[in-house]
Amino acid sequence: EEKVGMTPLVLAIGGDQTQHLLWRMENGELLESVRDDPDAVFAVMIGTNNLGSGHLPGPTAEGVLAVAEYILTNTEGRLILLLLLPRGDTFKVERLCPPRCSSEGQPFKSFMPAITKVNEALKEATLYLKRMYGDQRFDYTDCGDAFEPIADGEEVNVDLMPDRLHPNAAGHRKLGKCLLSCVNGDCQQ
Numbered sequence: 001e002e003k004v005g006m007t008p009l010v011l012a013i014g015g016d017q018t019q020h021l022l023w024r025m026e027n028g029e030l031l032e033s034v035r036d037d038p039d040a041v042f043a044v045m046i047g048t049n050n051l052g053s054g055h056l057p058g059p060t061a062e063g064v065l066a067v068a069e070y071i072l073t074n075t076e077g078r079l080i081l082l083l084l085l086p087r088g089d090t091f092k093v094e095r096l097c098p099p100r101c102s103s104e105g106q107p108f109k110s111f112m113p114a115i116t117k118v119n120e121a122l123k124e125a126t127l128y129l130k131r132m133y134g135d136q137r138f139d140y141t142d143c144g145d146a147f148e149p150i151a152d153g154e155e156v157n158v159d160l161m162p163d164r165l166h167p168n169a170a171g172h173r174k175l176g177k178c179l180l181s182c183v184n185g186d187c188q189q
Helices: 019-028 048-052 056-073 112-135 169-183
Strands: 041-044 078-082 138-141
Touching: 019 056, 041 056, 041 169, 048 056, 048 112, 056 078, 056 112, 078 112, 078 169, 112 138, 138 169
Parallel strands: 041 078, 078 138
Antiparallel strands: none
């Protein structure tokens, strides 16, 4: 595919939650050579696994923001925060009740309201982060539109997320294109 002129350092681990990534960065996984590079671009998309493990939207957003602030405080580069993608693996929601139940004591029907709440909280926090760290060091982008459903009864585009959670190769190409657009100054918001 397209060459982008960057060498990615991927710190993701399957099932990662915000507190896991934060712990690893605090304990040496963020290499000094990358940390001190003013040309480094840190692209962070994390938090959906917190929701999938039963965390509420508020604490999930706080965890994402803790990761963002750690990067901004401890590095010289630029941070691009990717909002959470939609997810349609609703069969997992029932396993979370109890303790994560509706006010009627029933399992939630979807992860989408929680994802929307997290994304709204992250958007609100961007004003603070831009004020604290500057427009040149922080931005966010929403790549979720490409993953919106094209079939009735679905919550995601299953052509791009066949398991309704993880992008396949075509989904990763769309995600990469969205991220690269933001790296080049055209962030989708």
